Amino acid sequence: xxxxxxxxxxxxxxxxxxxxxxxxxxxxxxxxxxxxxxxxxxxxxxxxxxxxxxxxxxxxxxxxxxxxxxxxxxxxxxxxxxxxxxxxxxxxxxxxxxxxxxxxxxxxxxxxxxxxxxxxxxxxxxxxxxxxxxxxxxxxxxxxxxxxxxxxxxxxxxxxxxxxxxxxxxxxxxxxxxxxxxxxxxxxxxxxxxxxxxxxxxxxxxxxxxxxxxxxxxxxxxxxxxxxx
Amino acid sequence: xxxxxxxxxxxxxxxxxxxxxxxxxxxxxxxxxxxxxxxxxxx
Amino acid sequence: xxxxxxxxxxxxxxxxxxxxxxxxxxxxxxxxxxxxxxxxxxxxxxxxxxxxxxxxxxxxxxxxxxxxxxxxxxxxxxxxxxxxxxxxxxxxxxxxxxxxxxxxxxxxxxxxxxxxxxxxxxxxxxxxxxxxxxxxxxxxxxxxxxxxxxxxxxxxxxxxxxxxxxxxxxxxxxxxxxxxxxxxxxxxxxxxxxxxxxxxxxxxxxxxxxxxxxxxxxxxxxxxxxxxxxxxxxxxxx
Numbered sequence: 001x002x003x004x005x006x007x008x009x010x011x012x013x014x015x016x017x018x019x020x021x022x023x024x025x026x027x028x029x030x031x032x033x034x035x036x037x038x039x040x041x042x043x044x045x046x047x048x049x050x051x052x053x054x055x056x057x058x059x060x061x062x063x064x065x066x067x068x069x070x071x072x073x074x075x076x077x078x079x080x081x082x083x084x085x086x087x088x089x090x091x092x093x094x095x096x097x098x099x100x101x102x103x104x105x106x107x108x109x110x111x112x113x114x115x116x117x118x119x120x121x122x123x124x125x126x127x128x129x130x131x132x133x134x135x136x137x138x139x140x141x142x143x144x145x146x147x148x149x150x151x152x153x154x155x156x157x158x159x160x161x162x163x164x165x166x167x168x169x170x171x172x173x174x175x176x177x178x179x180x181x182x183x184x185x186x187x188x189x190x191x192x193x194x195x196x197x198x199x200x201x202x203x204x205x206x207x208x209x210x211x212x213x214x215x216x217x218x219x220x221x222x223x224x225x226x227x228x229x
Numbered sequence: 230x231x232x233x234x235x236x237x238x239x240x241x242x243x244x245x246x247x248x249x250x251x252x253x254x255x256x257x258x259x260x261x262x263x264x265x266x267x268x269x270x271x272x
Numbered sequence: 273x274x275x276x277x278x279x280x281x282x283x284x285x286x287x288x289x290x291x292x293x294x295x296x297x298x299x300x301x302x303x304x305x306x307x308x309x310x311x312x313x314x315x316x317x318x319x320x321x322x323x324x325x326x327x328x329x330x331x332x333x334x335x336x337x338x339x340x341x342x343x344x345x346x347x348x349x350x351x352x353x354x355x356x357x358x359x360x361x362x363x364x365x366x367x368x369x370x371x372x373x374x375x376x377x378x379x380x381x382x383x384x385x386x387x388x389x390x391x392x393x394x395x396x397x398x399x400x401x402x403x404x405x406x407x408x409x410x411x412x413x414x415x416x417x418x419x420x421x422x423x424x425x426x427x428x429x430x431x432x433x434x435x436x437x438x439x440x441x442x443x444x445x446x447x448x449x450x451x452x453x454x455x456x457x458x459x460x461x462x463x464x465x466x467x468x469x470x471x472x473x474x475x476x477x478x479x480x481x482x483x484x485x486x487x488x489x490x491x492x493x494x495x496x497x498x499x500x501x502x503x504x505x506x507x508x509x510x
Binding site for chain 1 (some may be wrong): 342396399400401402406407410419420423424426427430431434435438439441442488
Binding site (some may be wrong): 232233235238243246247252256257258260261263 | 275276277279291297300301312313315319320323358359364367368371372375376377378421474478481484485488489492
């Protein structure tokens with residue numbers, strides 16, 4: 001079975017599990033929405049909110065991502081499914097890209113709803129030209145986050161005390177995505193003094209990030225999840 | 230006034246290193262008491 | 273100051289380090305002149321700059337050792353322990369860099385922190401190191417620890433440039449800061465040079481000792497395991 005076929009199967013499986021269990025919809029989205037509300041309480045200034053909305057949306061995404069990543073591997077831990085797949089000789093790369101794709105899709109759903117929340121809660125406005133930039137940057141960012149999340153999620157899954165390591169490892173690594181996605185979103189929404197051109201430059205960074213971690217992750221995922229010596 | 234910060238830098242740096250060295254040495258001593266010499270190929 | 277991890281080499285380096293240290297404090301604090309602009313504050317740089325260099329060197333050593341471990345032909349737990357020891361010393365020096373940098377900033381600009389690319393990337397590197405050390409503590413067999421942390425170290429090599437570029441674009445290094453650390457003359461340059469020598473010796477000394485301590489720890493763990501197995505066997509045969 002080719003790696004690509006495995007990727008499609010694993011991605012479909014993960015998404016199907018999510019559709020049936022609705023963990024993203026029932027637990028993560030409310031968490032993200034509450035985060036958005038709490039930001040408003042903390043920042044306390046309405047005109048400031050629209051200015052920092054892009055950053056807040058991506059922050060809420062990153063914090064929620066921690067839960068989604070852990071969920072992504074919790075479904076494997078149940079019956080030792082991941083180990084069973086590896087022992088059966090399923091290529092690690094296929095599993096990696098499959099899970100990363102499913103994670104990216106879930107993150108895109110999350111981001112869509114968070115931007116909608118920003119529209120309502122922070123009075124963000126989306127104009128025609130910016131929407132294209134917005135969608136592209138969200139796609140690029142989600143790919144990068146999916147790849148990195150799956151990689152470090154695989155490392156920290158499993159036995160006692162490992163899951164709490166995920167934030168410490170993952171949040172620093174995704175800093176470039178936070179910076180790039182926020183700047184691109186600011187350009188797309190027309191807040192802050194950043195031009196559309198610059199916004200597209202940031203998208204280039206996001207794409208580079210995704211490419212580099214795609215390569216690095218496809219090599220590193222296997223050794224990381226294989227708990228044999 | 231800056232002298233204070235300068236002194237602080239030097240004291241914190243070398244004091245910190247000294248403390249860590251002392252801790253490391255003590256751990257090494259307590260560990261070596263518990264095992265035989267062939268585990269130390271550098272001696 | 274000799275102990276179970278000492279050898280002639282470490283004693284020699286240790287003595288050289290202490291001698292160097294005396295020279296360093298002499299020049300750094302007394303014999304070199306105050307700077308025209310920064311006055312006494314420049315003395316903090318004699319610590320700050322060398323420790324930054326050594327922290328980066330330590331990181332490189334960790335990365336190279338990790339690669340050496342992963343490459344089948346040179347696979348040996350010694351590389352893993354070297355990577356770990358170097359990372360620990362690197363965290364120490366990185367902490368010193370950040371602390372002295374902060375104090376220097378307070379003296380020169382009045383603020384303990386600036387969000388420019390160099391400071392931010394350094395802080396980032398520090399946190400990444402901490403994550404690496406945390407991964408080393410995850411448990412499992414020595415080989416599992418070695419492989420896991422080696423992959424994490426190499427991923428860090430991948431991510432550091434990405435972080436550096438994005439932070440650099442975000443907050444470019446301002447002209448004024450390069451000028452502030454600009455020209456150092458003669459005795460000041462010499463103090464800096466002594467600082468580099470001393471910190472390098474310190475690094476080597478610390479890593480040698482620490483690496484041996486880790487080796488002892490691993491050996492103890494192995495013995496502990498053998499001992500426990502032997503005990504079980506005894507129990508079974510009773």
